[in-house]
Amino acid sequence: MSQAREEVIQACEQESCCNGSFSEHLPEHFGENVFSLKVMKEVLSPKAYVSIEKTIKEGGKLDASIADEVAEAMKKWAIAKGATHFTHWFQPMTGTTAEKHDSFIAWDNAGGITLSFSGKELIQGEPDASSFPSGGLRATFEARGYTGWDPTSPAFIKEGPEATTLCIPTFYIGYHGEALDKKTPLLRSMAALSKQVCRLANLFGIDTKGKRSYCTIGPEQEYFLIDKAHFNARLDLIETGRTLFGRKPAKHQQQEDHYFGAIKPRIMGFMEELDRTLWGLGIPAKTRHNEVSPAQYEIAPIYEELNIGVDHHMTLMEVMRQIADKRGLACLLHEKPFAGVNGSGKHNNWSIVGPDGKNWLYPGKTPHDNAKFLATLCAIIKGVDTYADLLRVSVASAANDHRLGANEAPPAIVSIFLGEQLTDIIEQIEKGGAKTSKEGGILHVGVDSLPQLAKDTTDRNRSSTFAFTGNKFEFRAVGSSMNPSAANMVLNTIVAEAISDMCDQLEADKQAGKDFNASLQKILQDIIKKHKKVVYNGDNYVPQWQVEAKKRGLPNLKNTPEALEAIKAKKNIQVLVKHGVLTETEIASRYEINKHAYNTVLVLEGDCAATMARTQLIPAGIEYQKQLADTIKSVGTAGKTTGQKKLLKEVSSLIEQSLSDCDALEAALAKHDAAKIFSGMAKLRVSIDEMEGLVPSYLWPLPSYAEMLLMNA
Numbered sequence: 064m065s066q067a068r069e070e071v072i073q074a075c076e077q078e079s080c081c082n083g084s085f086s087e088h089l090p091e092h093f094g095e096n097v098f099s100l101k102v103m104k105e106v107l108s109p110k111a112y113v114s115i116e117k118t119i120k121e122g123g124k125l126d127a128s129i130a131d132e133v134a135e136a137m138k139k140w141a142i143a144k145g146a147t148h149f150t151h152w153f154q155p156m157t158g159t160t161a162e163k164h165d166s167f168i169a170w171d172n173a174g175g176i177t178l179s180f181s182g183k184e185l186i187q188g189e190p191d192a193s194s195f196p197s198g199g200l201r202a203t204f205e206a207r208g209y210t211g212w213d214p215t216s217p218a219f220i221k222e223g224p225e226a227t228t229l230c231i232p233t234f235y236i237g238y239h240g241e242a243l244d245k246k247t248p249l250l251r252s253m254a255a256l257s258k259q260v261c262r263l264a265n266l267f268g269i270d271t272k273g274k275r276s277y278c279t280i281g282p283e284q285e286y287f288l289i290d291k292a293h294f295n296a297r298l299d300l301i302e303t304g305r306t307l308f309g310r311k312p313a314k315h316q317q318q319e320d321h322y323f324g325a326i327k328p329r330i331m332g333f334m335e336e337l338d339r340t341l342w343g344l345g346i347p348a349k350t351r352h353n354e355v356s357p358a359q360y361e362i363a364p365i366y367e368e369l370n371i372g373v374d375h376h377m378t379l380m381e382v383m384r385q386i387a388d389k390r391g392l393a394c395l396l397h398e399k400p401f402a403g404v405n406g407s408g409k410h411n412n413w414s415i416v417g418p419d420g421k422n423w424l425y426p427g428k429t430p431h432d433n434a435k436f437l438a439t440l441c442a443i444i445k446g447v448d449t450y451a452d453l454l455r456v457s458v459a460s461a462a463n464d465h466r467l468g469a470n471e472a473p474p475a476i477v478s479i480f481l482g483e484q485l486t487d488i489i490e491q492i493e494k495g496g497a498k499t500s501k502e503g504g505i506l507h508v509g510v511d512s513l514p515q516l517a518k519d520t521t522d523r524n525r526s527s528t529f530a531f532t533g534n535k536f537e538f539r540a541v542g543s544s545m546n547p548s549a550a551n552m553v554l555n556t557i558v559a560e561a562i563s564d565m566c567d568q569l570e571a572d573k574q575a576g577k578d579f580n581a582s583l584q585k586i587l588q589d590i591i592k593k594h595k596k597v598v599y600n601g602d603n604y605v606p607q608w609q610v611e612a613k614k615r616g617l618p619n620l621k622n623t624p625e626a627l628e629a630i631k632a633k634k635n636i637q638v639l640v641k642h643g644v645l646t647e648t649e650i651a652s653r654y655e656i657n658k659h660a661y662n663t664v665l666v667l668e669g670d671c672a673a674t675m676a677r678t679q680l681i682p683a684g685i686e687y688q689k690q691l692a693d694t695i696k697s698v699g700t701a702g703k704t705t706g707q708k709k710l711l712k713e714v715s716s717l718i719e720q721s722l723s724d725c726d727a728l729e730a731a732l733a734k735h736d737a738a739k740i741f742s743g744m745a746k747l748r749v750s751i752d753e754m755e756g757l758v759p760s761y762l763w764p765l766p767s768y769a770e771m772l773l774m775n776a
């Protein structure tokens with residue numbers, strides 16, 4: 064560590080600086096809890112550093128002979144930061160992160176202990192992880208799972224209340240190398256895409272020797288913050304992450320006064336601590352603001368290379384929950400915590416950087432750059448159209464079902480928004496020889512320059528599932544609580560496939576001595592003719608789009624059970640297998656895991672709803688019923704009770720209705736009938752929510768929507 068940096072950090076630790084001037088030292092603090100290349104350069108021998116730098120930058124294999132040295136340096140660095148333990152940190156199929164801590168202590172053979180950490184411990188772990196979902200991959204005879212270091216994603220320090228832990232990002236595989244996590248196939252898909260992009264780059268005459276291509280991700284995360292006391296008073300939030308009951312309050316988002324509004328001090332405190340913590344972890348938190356619904360907010364980082372961006376994102380979600388908890392708040396990452404108000408998504412901004420180091424979704428200034436851009440764009444159009452169902456599967460979950468298709472989030476139909484100008488350009492390419500009216504000419508790919516694309520004209524459509532936003536695509540169907548790996552794994556694979564097809568043709572044409580630009584133009588023309596049906600620039604929320612999409616033959620997989628079946632389609636299995644992203648067995652296991660997860664959520668929610676109704680909410684109704692009946696009786700003929708009698712009747716009938724709805728829900732639960740559980744919960748909710756509107760608030764045992772959404776600061 065450089066002396067200046069060390070001094071700053073020491074001074075800050077002793078609190079003799081940063082009193083109001085944290086920002087002054089932000090560049091030094093950024094990444095201070097990360098075992099980065101910068102740190103490694105200072106603490107490793109030149110030989111070890113050169114080797115590991117090569118592994119990280121070029122994505123090659125780790126040289127095992129330097130592992131001990133790296134481990135020793137990492138241990139020293141971590142101990143200086145208060146670490147007593149290390150953990151392999153991984154992303155099992157549960158969708159969250161997992162860790163099993165081991166302390167550095169070892170006997171020193173002299174009656175005491177020493178602190179040790181070997182290269183072997185760094186590189187490989189074998190957590191006793193037989194309880195993680197494997198979808199049948201790990202049969203009874205072989206329940207072992209291994210974690211392996213992903214050196215491209217740096218180790219980091221996680222702070223606990225009393226000490227810290229060294230976290231080593233790893234992938235998680237079975238004995239025969241089968242993927243048991245979300246990271247392994249993501250890394251494989253990145254390699255697959257890189258291979259095809261480099262192949263295309265070669266055809267464009269770009270030097271690819273020793274180079275690779277990678278994707279970038281900038282996930283925008285929406286979330287809710289509510290008071291922890293409100294959270295703790297609701298079994299549904301505690302158990303399922305969303306409210307299963309609750310009347311829509313008089314005031315919600317209709318005045319649109321929350322979006323981008325001034326941030327309240329308590330929330331600001333949360334955001335400030337969040338940003339600081341993230342920066343310390345090298346996570347480039349950039350944007351923060353209020354979202355559409357009251358109590359809803361957003362955070363977005365500066366984009367990063369995909370696997371690092373995903374690791375950072377998983378850490379971000381965890382840190383958000385912890386900091387909220389520490390500050391008496393609860394951070395809700397569920398896709399639909401409150402019915403009737405805006406849900407939360409994770410806009411997955413994604414792009415490709417070629418072996419030339421340039422963003423291939425940035426229309427450049429030269430015809431050559433434009434040709435690269437148009438080829439990439441058309442490959443994406445083809446990939447998304449051909450595998451729209453697979454993309455839909457990648458964002459399918461019980462929680463996201465409440466959001467996709469509602470009038471606030473992209474629908475379950477996957478379509479592409481290109482904007483008027485770009486659509487005009489692809490139409491020119493499609494027409495090939497004919498004159499177009501708009502620009503008065505025909506675009507010759509690789510020969511003519513594109514008109515400058517105005518960014519603001521491409522970003523106006525907020526209802527599209529998959530939108531081009533100037534220099535990247537934004538996949539908006541990803542759910543707020545999801546690990547974004549699956550969506551990006553599919554995206555990488557289907558684009559790799561489309562580019563691979565393109566390269567097959569271009570290479571054949573080259574062999575036949577055809578002109579490169581002319582053959583590319585023809586390929587792009589064919590793609591647009593066949594796949595432009597997936598391009599839709601209109602409003603995705605209107606019902607006519609459902610009709611129109613059906614006419615165009617676009618899949619509309621409305622819920623998770625429907626979507627999951629698409630995994631089994633031959634073309635979908637083929638594309639994942641062909642590019643070495645998932646084997647057929649791994650795909651089958653993922654299908655099982657997702658199906659099981661869906662059913663588990665439904666049963667849990669159904670159970671929770673029935674319990675709350677029977678033990679908390681119907682009793683509140685009955686108590687009120689008794690109060691009303693007693694009052695009417697004691698008033699007798701002394702006063703008029705017509706209105707009260709009517710009220711008593713209404714309350715009584717809602718109690719009866721709720722009880723019979725409960726019976727029906729419980730019958731569905733006993734049969735594990737997912738569809739009936741779903742509809743049974745919805746039905747029960749109607750009578751209970753109506754009852755909430757009649758029973759006095761002092762008898763109602765749950766905090767209301769108004770309290771939760773409006774009283775968080």
Ligand code: ADP
Nearest residue numbers: 279280281282363364365366412413414534535
């Ligand atoms: P908005 O979508 O709200 O208009 P921006 O487009 O500026 O905001 O950025 C949203 C997110 O997209 C940010 O996280 C940003 O870093 C990310 N982003 C920008 N360029 C790229 C890119 N080339 N690849 C991936 N993500 C990107």
Ligand code: MG
Nearest residue numbers: 283410412537
């Ligand atoms: Mg955006």
